[in-house]
Amino acid sequence: MLQSEHDSSESRQEESSTMVSSIHSRRLKNLSLGVLVLQTTSLVLTMRYSRTLKEDAPRYLASSAVVSAEVIKIIVCTLLVFMENNFSVRAMNQLLKDEIVRKPLETMKLAIPAGIYTLQNNLLYVALSNLDAATYQVTYQLKILTTALFSVSMLGRRLGSYQWLSLLLLMAGVTLVQWPMATGGDSEQKVLSGSIQFVGLMAVLMACISSGFAGVYFEKILKETKQSLWVRNIQLGLFGFVFGTIGMMVYDGQRVTQSGMFQGYNKITCTVVVLQVRDYFTFLSIYVSIYLCIYLSMYLSIYLSIYLSIYLSIYLSIYLSIYLSIYLSIYLSIYLSIYLSIHPSFFFLECSVLFIR
Incomplete structure (x- = not known):
C-alpha cells in the first residue's frame, strides 16, 4: 500500500515536471516567433523610411x-x-x-x-x-x-x-x-x-x-x-x-x-544599423530565453524535489508512527483478550511462575 502511494507520487511528480517543460518550450517558441516578426517588420519599415526621408543634409x-x-x-x-x-x-x-x-x-x-x-x-x-x-x-x-x-x-x-x-x-x-495594374497618368x-x-x-x-x-x-x-x-x-x-x-x-x-x-547619420540611421544585426540580436534573445528557461526549470525541479522529499519523509514518518501505534494497540488488545478468554488458567499459571522466579 505504501509502495503504491510512493510510486503514484513519483509518477505525478514526473508528469508535473513534463507539463512544466512543455509549457516553457511552447512559450519559448511563441516568444521567438514574436521577436522575429517584430524585428523583421520594424527593420523593413525603418529602412524604407530612412532611404526615402527628405532632408537638407546628404543621405547616409x-x-x-x-x-x-x-x-x-x-x-x-x-x-x-x-x-x-x-x-x-x-x-x-x-x-x-x-x-x-x-x-x-x-x-x-x-x-x-x-x-x-x-x-x-x-x-x-x-x-x-x-x-x-x-x-x-x-x-x-x-x-x-x-x-x-x-x-x-x-x-x-x-x-x-x-x-x-x-x-x-x-x-x-x-x-x-x-502584376501590373492599369492606372492613368x-x-x-x-x-x-x-x-x-x-x-x-x-x-x-x-x-x-x-x-x-x-x-x-x-x-x-x-x-x-x-x-x-x-x-x-x-x-x-x-x-x-x-x-x-x-x-x-x-x-x-x-x-x-x-x-x-x-x-548623414542620425537617430533613424543608427536604429537601422542596429536592426540590421537581425540574425545575431534575434538569436541572442532566443539564446537568453533558452538559458532562462533551462535555469528556471532546473531551479524548479531541484526545489520541488527537495520540498517533496522533506514533505514526504515527514508525512510518512508521522503517518507510519500513528498507523503502527494504532494497529499494534488494537491488534494486541484483541489478541490478548481472545487469548485470555480461551486460556485464563494458563495465563495465571505463567504469571505465578514468573513471580516465583
Whole structure:
C-alpha cells in the first residue's frame, strides 16, 4: 500500500515536471516567433523610411551602414565568447587564436558566405530605395523558396508534397504582387516608375538567391566542424567587414573622403544599423530565453524535489508512527483478550511462575 502511494507520487511528480517543460518550450517558441516578426517588420519599415526621408543634409551611405553593422556583429559575438569562457580574457584570447589564427583553412571557408552576405545587405538597401515596403516584404519571402532549393541540392534534404505545394503558392503570391495594374497618368512617368521598380525587383531577387545559398552553405560548414557558433560568426564578421570596407571605398570612396564615413547619420540611421544585426540580436534573445528557461526549470525541479522529499519523509514518518501505534494497540488488545478468554488458567499459571522466579 505504501509502495503504491510512493510510486503514484513519483509518477505525478514526473508528469508535473513534463507539463512544466512543455509549457516553457511552447512559450519559448511563441516568444521567438514574436521577436522575429517584430524585428523583421520594424527593420523593413525603418529602412524604407530612412532611404526615402527628405532632408537638407546628404543621405547616409548604404555601404557605410553595412560596415557599421558588421562591426556591431563582431562586438556582440566577442562578448558572447567572453561569457562562454567564464568572463576570462586569457581563455577567450587563447580560444580565438586556436580557432581563427591557427586554423587558416577553416577560417577561409567563411570568406564565401561573408562576401555573399555583404552583397546581399547592400542589395537590400538598393531594393528598399526603389520599392515600397509591402512589395519588398512580400517579394523577399522568395528566400524561403531559394533556401529550400539549395537545401535539397546541397544538403540532400527531402521535402514533402505539402511543403512543395506551400512553396508554389508562395511563388504564385509573389507573382500576383508584381502584376501590373492599369492606372492613368503620364506615360513618361510610368516608364520612369517601371524602371525604378525593375531595379528594386532585380535587387531583391538577387538578394533572395544570395541569402538562400549563403545560409545553406553556412549551415553546411557548421555541421562539418565542431567550432563554436559565436567563433564562426566572428570569422564571418571579420570577412564581412573587410569586403564591406573594400566595397565602400570602391563605390563611395570619393564621398567618404569628402564628408566622412558617417555622413548623414542620425537617430533613424543608427536604429537601422542596429536592426540590421537581425540574425545575431534575434538569436541572442532566443539564446537568453533558452538559458532562462533551462535555469528556471532546473531551479524548479531541484526545489520541488527537495520540498517533496522533506514533505514526504515527514508525512510518512508521522503517518507510519500513528498507523503502527494504532494497529499494534488494537491488534494486541484483541489478541490478548481472545487469548485470555480461551486460556485464563494458563495465563495465571505463567504469571505465578514468573513471580516465583
